[in-house]
Each structure stands twice: as structure tokens, then as C-alpha cells.
Amino acid sequence: MDLHFGDGEPTDEERAAVDALLGPPESAWEGADRTDADLRWARGGRAARDRRDLLLPGLHALNDRVGWISQGGLGYLCRRLTVPPAEASGVATFYALFSVRPRPATVLHVCTDLACVTAGAEEVCAGIEARLGPGSGVGVERGPCLGLCERAPAALAVRAGDPVRTAVSAPASVAEAVDTAGAPDAAPEEPPAVAAVPQAGDPSLTLLRRIGVVDPSSLDDYRAHGGYTALRRAFALGPAGVIREVTDAGLVGRGGAAFPTGRKWQATASQPDHPHYLVCNADESEPGTFKDRVLMEGDPFALVEAITIASYAVCAHRAFVYIRGEYPRAVRRVQHAIDQARARGLLGDDILGQGYHLDIEIRRGAGAYICGEETALFNSIEGYRGEPRSKPPFPVEKGLFGKPTAENNVETLVNVLPVLAMGAPAYAAIGTARSTGPKLFCVSGSVDRPGVYELPFGATLGELLDLAGVRAGLRAVLLGGAAGGFVRPDELDLPLTFEGTRDAGTTLGSGVVMAFDDTVPLPRLLLRIAEFFREESCGQCVPCRVGTVRQEEALRRIADRTGAGAADDIALLREVGRAMRDASICGLGQTAWNAVESAIDRLGAWT
Known part of the structure; x- marks a missing residue:
């Protein structure tokens, strides 16, 4: 088939970024200067199509070098890989870290997800946006979890160039995040991985025993x-x-x-x-x-x-x-x-x-x-x-x-x-008969020592929170993350096994344990979970694409209401949740209702 690659031309920087990944083009069909030989035969078609898996690295190459993906740069990459530009555009716009519109070379990604929002991320983000106005040369983007929950709130600065430079600010203050975005190369060195392991040095560890002991580069x-x-x-x-x-x-x-x-x-x-x-x-x-x-x-x-x-x-x-x-x-x-x-x-x-x-x-x-x-x-x-x-x-x-x-x-x-x-x-012999071996748990939120903990399956939730130093006024614990479920403070004897959590009507998930004290507004937390799923739904299937939107809308309506005023929306949430769970293609839609359901039924939210 004939492919139309558009009229945009790549800049020298964009061409260099793609060529560094794919090598120089071999013919005019791939973007090189035209020769007489190119008029007699076409080269590269099937071989180029066999490299379709390099499209994502190619998009990274453009985004890393320039900071965004232009029509000309995307067209050149498509020509090199014989990928229809419409398909490549659909891929480029699918991912949150890419931009197909001009933006500053430096972007500061600020996490506004569960652990960070409870640690004051909204206030930090507002302060950063006030300091870094349109003329600062730095773009500020609010985004989902950065995986730095033990150091919440967190921000990640990315400065495009050759090479691309990154720097983390966590826990982030307004001043530190602004300074990091302004000079990523001068940012303080990120703490070593061992800083996230409160048990480091414990000889009984199995999976974490080398962290902090072994040089990770040797x-x-x-x-x-x-x-x-x-x-x-x-x-x-x-x-x-x-x-x-x-x-x-x-x-x-x-x-x-x-x-x-x-x-x-x-x-x-x-x-x-x-x-x-x-x-x-x-x-x-x-x-x-x-x-x-x-x-x-x-x-x-x-x-x-x-x-x-x-x-x-x-x-x-x-x-x-x-x-x-x-x-x-x-x-x-x-x-x-x-x-x-x-x-x-x-x-x-x-x-x-x-x-x-x-x-x-x-x-x-x-x-x-x-x-x-x-x-x-x-x-x-x-x-x-x-x-x-x-x-x-x-x-x-x-x-x-x-x-x-x-x-x-x-x-x-x-x-x-x-x-x-x-x-x-x-x-x-480690753990229990049905859940064997050690398990890693990511503990964050209202605890004094957040981090990764290793315990044998069968330890209780209370034992884990004691290690992490849970704070007074515990209101709820979220197991399994946004796709998991809440448990009450009187359920801390829950055994941390797959079968134990399942029998208790919740889930162990990937090992997320987020503690929330009574200073955390539960309605806002549930609304953030709903926003997360609405933003992250790929939109392929109707139950998830529509259901996550309806869930967020209902939670917005009842966020400031209690008692009978919320009854109709709670009934709607249950109906939408069942539809997502039963009919969604994948686990995202099937679990998008879990945390909200557990908050209503277990914690008595809005009743």
C-alpha cells in the first residue's frame, strides 16, 4: 500500500535522534538523499516492517532529544520503519510521557496520586505552578504515581537533550522541586535503594539481603x-x-x-x-x-x-x-x-x-x-x-x-x-502451605518508617504495621493499591496470604499497604482513585471506558453529601461496578470498583 508521510520535515536534531537508534538511512525510501538507483527499485519494505517493535524506542528517542514529537519527526520515524503515520500517531498519543504538541524542553512531573496527595502534593503542586509561570521554560504536569511512595510527595524533572537528563525531588518542597527542574545536573544525588529498606542488614532477609550490602554496579x-x-x-x-x-x-x-x-x-x-x-x-x-x-x-x-x-x-x-x-x-x-x-x-x-x-x-x-x-x-x-x-x-x-x-x-x-x-x-517451608516463600510489601501513608518490607507469608497486617510504625488515629488500610480494597483498624489480625485476604473479602494484590489516619479525607481519596481509573482506561471496551467515567461522576456528586442524599448515587455506583467487573476485557475495568465498594461496605462511607 502507498503511505503518505505528510509534508512536515524533521529537524536535524530529530533526524539525528532517529538515526542514532536505527542507523543511517540506506535509500531515499527511508529518508536519505535520492539517487538514480532509488528510481529503479524500492528497498527496505519488509525488513523495515520487521522492525516495527522499534517504534516505541523511536518515539522515546524523539521525545528525549527534543522534548516532544513533531509531525516531521514522527513522519521520518514512520518512513524509516514503514509504519503508517496514523498508526504511529495513535501510539504516540497513547502514552502520558509523550507529547505531540510543543512544550518546554524541561518538564517537571509532579505525582498527585494516593501516597503523595495525602502527604500534601496538591499544595506543593500549586506552589510549583505559581513559581514556574509560562515564561519559566519549565512545563509542570500533574500525573499518576511515580513509584516513590516512601518519599512522598515526589516530583521527577526531565530535561530533553543529548543525553536526556533526569532528576528526582522527593520528598519534594516547592523550592527543591523548582531548583531541580531548573538545574537537573546540579540536583542532589538520589538516595540509594537501601534507604527504602528499613530492615536492611537483617540476616533473616531472603530477597532483600543483598540491598545495601552489595555494590549494585559490581x-x-x-x-x-x-x-x-x-x-x-x-x-x-x-x-x-x-x-x-x-x-x-x-x-x-x-x-x-x-x-x-x-x-x-x-x-x-x-x-x-x-x-x-x-x-x-x-x-x-x-x-x-x-x-x-x-x-x-x-x-x-x-x-x-x-x-x-x-x-x-x-x-x-x-x-x-x-x-x-x-x-x-x-x-x-x-x-x-x-x-x-x-x-x-x-x-x-x-x-x-x-x-x-x-x-x-x-x-x-x-x-x-x-x-x-x-x-x-x-x-x-x-x-x-x-x-x-x-x-x-x-x-x-x-x-x-x-x-x-x-x-x-x-x-x-x-x-x-x-x-x-x-x-x-x-x-x-517458608510461609504457609498455600502461600509459600517470602513476600515483599510496599508500606506508605500514615506510618513513621515507610518502605519495602520482607515478611514470610502468614504474618499479620498488624505485625507489618508495627514494623513500619503506624501512627495514632488509624482510620483505614488500603491493601493492593487502587485496584485493591480497604480494611478497618479492627481487622489488623488479618493474615497476609493470598487465601487469608481472599477469605476476608479483600485482596493482597501486588503487596501495597497504605495506611490512612483520621486526618485524611476519605471522599477525596476515593475520588482520586476514580480519577486514576478514568485516566488510565485504554478505552477499548465499553464497560470500562464508560463505567470509569460514570463512577467518577457519581463520586463527585456525593463527595459533599452524606446519608439519604447519596443513596441514589451509591445504588448507581453498585450497578456500574457490577457491569465493569462482569464485562470488562481486562483487570483494570474488573477491579476499578473494588476500593470504592470496600469503602462503602467496610468503612461505611456516606452512611
């Missing part, structure tokens, strides 16, 4: 503390033996669905269609979640080793790590670990002399909560809008690029290392 230091012993055992066991060990350990996914990891790997490995892929989902965008960020920043070699083991088990030779765009330091740390592993023969061809080859690629997200859903993540990697796919077929049959794919999040994969290091029976 492969030698990692190996000196037990690194790569699990991979050697994996090679001794063979792929089937690794899957059997993971299955016997009872390891289940830590992203919230709790699907048995061994079953997923076995289903992927047994597929006759090849190649197979392994995808690490590091797009933890659930408000209140930051454990994967801490693991990637504090122990990146552990993730690389775990991905290597998982890929070996499912017979994959190419793996992807999809890291949310709001985690620039995690991207740098994991990329450095991949490069070091490759240079030392721990990635690439003939790993450890075992005849197995693997390479790992990083893909940066660009601000879309829905991309945490596995099939939406696959679409994003492939260069399409991050919209979920209908199932079946399931990813183990047709996943990334239509091939069998195993997808796991960071915490799940890192758990594979102790499974192989200590053996399945010893690992299964």
Missing part, C-alpha cells in the same frame, strides 16, 4: 555474595528440572493474580511453536507499589540472573525487560548489569560453557498503567497501542510476536534464586 561483588550459584544449579538440573523445582516450591506470581509459576513455565516450554520468549514485567504502575524499583536499583544482577534461569527453563533465547518510563535510574542500573553480564560471558553465546545462548533487551514504558496487563505489554513492545488482547489464546500459546511467551514480574523472578539456592522443600 558484578564481582554480586558473585562474591552468592551471585550466579542459582544459574549453575539450573544448568545442572536442566530445563525440566528447573520447572519441577519451581513447581515443588509452590512459587506463584507476585503481581496479584497468584498464578503458579511452574505451570506457566511448563505450558510455555511444551509449545511446539518457536521461538519462545521471556518477558519481565517491570511496569509496576499500581499506586503505592515500588518494590520492583528497589530490587532493580539495589540488586540488578539478581534480576539478570533470574531472567537467564527463567529463559533457560522455557527454552527462550531472547528476553525483554519492560521498565516503566518513570524509573530512569532502574533503567540505567539494569542496562549496566546486562552489559556487564554480556561482557563476562554470562549473557550472549555459550553461557558458562553450557551451549545456551540468550540476550536481554530493555524496553522503556512511557506512562500507561494498562501496560502492566501482560497482553497490553506485548502490544506495547511490538509497537502498537498498549491495549489488552482477548483471551484465549493465552500468552503461553500466542504471546509476544504471536509466539509462546512466559511473563513474570520482577519479584516473582527474583524468588527463583532462593528456590534453586536452598531447594524446593526449604523454600516451601
Whole structure:
């Protein structure tokens, strides 16, 4: 088909950004100067289309270099990849971190989600906007969770250029955030990952034991503390033996669905269609979640080793790590670990002399909560809008690029290392019979020591909050983030297991534990949750696209009303919530009503 790429021309900066990623164009069909040969034949079509998965990195390249994506820059990228501009425009406008309209080269993203809004983010944001007017050269954008909940309120400054520069201000004051945006290079160094681990140094830790002990940039230091012993055992066991060990350990996914990891790997490995892929989902965008960020920043070699083991088990030779765009330091740390592993023969061809080859690629997200859903993540990697796919077929049959794919999040994969290091029976002895092993919890809100905590499954919510130093006047605890549910202060004996929370009518989710005292206005909190889901809905299915809007509208109407005046809207909320739960394509719409429902039924909101 003929493609019309528009009349806009790329600037020299935009052309350089795309060429740095894709290499110089080889013909006029790709944007080079026209020669006589180009008049006789066309080159690049199928080969360029096979690189469709580079569309998202190409959009990042333009946005990073210039600060926004112009029509000319987008047209040049489309020409290089033979992608219809209409499709590429749909992708570029899907993500919150991209802009297709001119904006300043420096953008300050201020989090206004649950943990930050309760820590005064609205006041900080208003102060920043007052200080940074239209002529300041800095754009201010309010946005969802930045994954810095233990240091709320938080802001992330991004200055376009070659290279792009980023700096974090957290906890952010108006003056510090403005200074960070004005001079990202001069901003104070971000605290190390160990600052988010209040238990650091505890010898009983399993998943967090190396954070604060091992230099995250040193492969030698990692190996000196037990690194790569699990991979050697994996090679001794063979792929089937690794899957059997993971299955016997009872390891289940830590992203919230709790699907048995061994079953997923076995289903992927047994597929006759090849190649197979392994995808690490590091797009933890659930408000209140930051454990994967801490693991990637504090122990990146552990993730690389775990991905290597998982890929070996499912017979994959190419793996992807999809890291949310709001985690620039995690991207740098994991990329450095991949490069070091490759240079030392721990990635690439003939790993450890075992005849197995693997390479790992990083893909940066660009601000879309829905991309945490596995099939939406696959679409994003492939260069399409991050919209979920209908199932079946399931990813183990047709996943990334239509091939069998195993997808796991960071915490799940890192758990594979102790499974192989200590053996399945010893690992299964941790926790409970139905929820085995250790679990990471992200504690934030009205506590004195927010951070990532590691406890064995079966510990109670009260024990966790005691470690974090819950403040007086506790009103409610939100488990599982925006997609989770509230519990009351008299329910702190709740066992933190998948079955325990399910039996209690709530969810463990990905491990979010947000405490709220009686100074936090509950109606405003619920309205922010509704706004979050309305903003993050991909809009593909009607129940979610319309339902999240109706939910927000109803909550706005009753925010200042109590008792009988809110009864009709509460009835409407229940009807809309049931429709979203029953008919939405993916988990976003299916869980968008959970927190509001629990606040009404458990906390007695508006009654």
C-alpha cells in the first residue's frame, strides 16, 4: 500500500535522534538523499516492517532529544520503519510521557496520586505552578504515581537533550522541586535503594539481603555474595528440572493474580511453536507499589540472573525487560548489569560453557498503567497501542510476536534464586502451605518508617504495621493499591496470604499497604482513585471506558453529601461496578470498583 508521510520535515536534531537508534538511512525510501538507483527499485519494505517493535524506542528517542514529537519527526520515524503515520500517531498519543504538541524542553512531573496527595502534593503542586509561570521554560504536569511512595510527595524533572537528563525531588518542597527542574545536573544525588529498606542488614532477609550490602554496579561483588550459584544449579538440573523445582516450591506470581509459576513455565516450554520468549514485567504502575524499583536499583544482577534461569527453563533465547518510563535510574542500573553480564560471558553465546545462548533487551514504558496487563505489554513492545488482547489464546500459546511467551514480574523472578539456592522443600517451608516463600510489601501513608518490607507469608497486617510504625488515629488500610480494597483498624489480625485476604473479602494484590489516619479525607481519596481509573482506561471496551467515567461522576456528586442524599448515587455506583467487573476485557475495568465498594461496605462511607 502507498503511505503518505505528510509534508512536515524533521529537524536535524530529530533526524539525528532517529538515526542514532536505527542507523543511517540506506535509500531515499527511508529518508536519505535520492539517487538514480532509488528510481529503479524500492528497498527496505519488509525488513523495515520487521522492525516495527522499534517504534516505541523511536518515539522515546524523539521525545528525549527534543522534548516532544513533531509531525516531521514522527513522519521520518514512520518512513524509516514503514509504519503508517496514523498508526504511529495513535501510539504516540497513547502514552502520558509523550507529547505531540510543543512544550518546554524541561518538564517537571509532579505525582498527585494516593501516597503523595495525602502527604500534601496538591499544595506543593500549586506552589510549583505559581513559581514556574509560562515564561519559566519549565512545563509542570500533574500525573499518576511515580513509584516513590516512601518519599512522598515526589516530583521527577526531565530535561530533553543529548543525553536526556533526569532528576528526582522527593520528598519534594516547592523550592527543591523548582531548583531541580531548573538545574537537573546540579540536583542532589538520589538516595540509594537501601534507604527504602528499613530492615536492611537483617540476616533473616531472603530477597532483600543483598540491598545495601552489595555494590549494585559490581558484578564481582554480586558473585562474591552468592551471585550466579542459582544459574549453575539450573544448568545442572536442566530445563525440566528447573520447572519441577519451581513447581515443588509452590512459587506463584507476585503481581496479584497468584498464578503458579511452574505451570506457566511448563505450558510455555511444551509449545511446539518457536521461538519462545521471556518477558519481565517491570511496569509496576499500581499506586503505592515500588518494590520492583528497589530490587532493580539495589540488586540488578539478581534480576539478570533470574531472567537467564527463567529463559533457560522455557527454552527462550531472547528476553525483554519492560521498565516503566518513570524509573530512569532502574533503567540505567539494569542496562549496566546486562552489559556487564554480556561482557563476562554470562549473557550472549555459550553461557558458562553450557551451549545456551540468550540476550536481554530493555524496553522503556512511557506512562500507561494498562501496560502492566501482560497482553497490553506485548502490544506495547511490538509497537502498537498498549491495549489488552482477548483471551484465549493465552500468552503461553500466542504471546509476544504471536509466539509462546512466559511473563513474570520482577519479584516473582527474583524468588527463583532462593528456590534453586536452598531447594524446593526449604523454600516451601517458608510461609504457609498455600502461600509459600517470602513476600515483599510496599508500606506508605500514615506510618513513621515507610518502605519495602520482607515478611514470610502468614504474618499479620498488624505485625507489618508495627514494623513500619503506624501512627495514632488509624482510620483505614488500603491493601493492593487502587485496584485493591480497604480494611478497618479492627481487622489488623488479618493474615497476609493470598487465601487469608481472599477469605476476608479483600485482596493482597501486588503487596501495597497504605495506611490512612483520621486526618485524611476519605471522599477525596476515593475520588482520586476514580480519577486514576478514568485516566488510565485504554478505552477499548465499553464497560470500562464508560463505567470509569460514570463512577467518577457519581463520586463527585456525593463527595459533599452524606446519608439519604447519596443513596441514589451509591445504588448507581453498585450497578456500574457490577457491569465493569462482569464485562470488562481486562483487570483494570474488573477491579476499578473494588476500593470504592470496600469503602462503602467496610468503612461505611456516606452512611
